[in-house]
Amino acid sequence: MNFSYFNFWVRNVALYLFFCLLGLVTILMDKDHPVHREGEAFRAILQGGVIVLIAHIQVYVHNVYLYKRFFSRQNLKYITGLFLLAGSYFLINYFTPFRFVKNDEPVTMVISIFLVYLVGLGFYYAHKNILERNLLFKTELVERDEEIRHLKAQLNPHFLFNALNNLYGLALTEPSETPDKILELSDLLRYQIEFSKKEKVSLDDEISFIRKYLSYEQSRNPKLKIDFITDVASHEDMISPMLFMPFIENAIKYSAHTDHPFCFLSIRTVKKSLNFHMRNNFTSERRKFAGTNTGISNTKQRLELTYRNRHELVISETDHIYTVELSIKL
């Protein structure tokens, strides 16, 4: 069992036990209560527990079925449901041996049941709030983590000094091409530094970044065969930045170990669903250098947090071919 904030069962059981305890203390303090009479203690305590359970179920039905579905959207249905629910509570109390408090005035009962709903809703909201804040913090944390990983990867000496050395070589041999290459490199760096901080970026921007990144990698390794197909219908689609980069970086890194490296990519959108497909080759002998794969596990976490229940990721490895199939509801 998972005792996290996400566990509604734990909350429900804990609250039930808490109210039982509260009820027990109340009836023990009440000197006239049947619990103090001989032979009736067990029955009185059991009855108290069942009453709390009934109230609990009432609150559950109210929160999960009535409030969530109808409140502020179909108020008439909500109010009707509320009265039906309260009515069922009266029926249970009057026609079963579990009467809440004997000789209760109907007005007191009405007030008490609505108070119960209110308290229940309060707990529900408190829990929901904690849960949402928790999710938000987690998402932010993973995003920051990914940002740092990216900056580290791109601002590491290997990338930066090699890039500078390449520019230097170009300036010596083909000075006329150098200014463009400097701009391309600064575009790449700027996007990674500035855009990776944002929560969402336009899909068009992200794709143009991937294109620049691939063309940079292509210039480093002319043997690498790259194919990048995009088919994006809308120019308004937004996406979490750098979501595909760990896959692409890995593809380029691992295919480089083969004699004929290739990396085929496609990004397609149909209405609000995006399909990312990637295929690259690798050699099994270099698996030991696979490293920790922080990038991929970060991406999985980010997908889980940002596109919870709205994505499907299938990674498969066959015969020196690595395939990633990712679909997201934007």
Added chain:
Amino acid sequence: MKLKCLIIDDEAPAHKVLHAHIAKTEMIEIAGDVYDGKEAIDFMSKTKIDLIFLDIEMPKLTGLEMLQCLPYHVPVILTTAYSNFGFEAYQNDVVDYLLKPISFPRFLKAINKVSNLNRLNSRT
């Protein structure tokens, strides 16, 4: 006689820097350009070379791994963006260690080391 050198670097543009520097240097010429360790060993077994420019961070075989399996002894100058492989490199008898981006004066210094070494060797 000019020294025949082989350039081993997985990044194609990195070769350009060395090409430009070598073109300005009297005593060496390029015997070949290769992009990974395997190609390098194939090349060396066919052609006798006098000097190697070797990158460290390469797929398939890293530069340091390459040093362990050269088919015959030949002076090696490492060319890398990392400054922290120095010790390991000198354990494997490299002549010099050039940090990218490689300036021409620093390149020339490395070539002079090689030629001094060659002169010493031929005297004994």
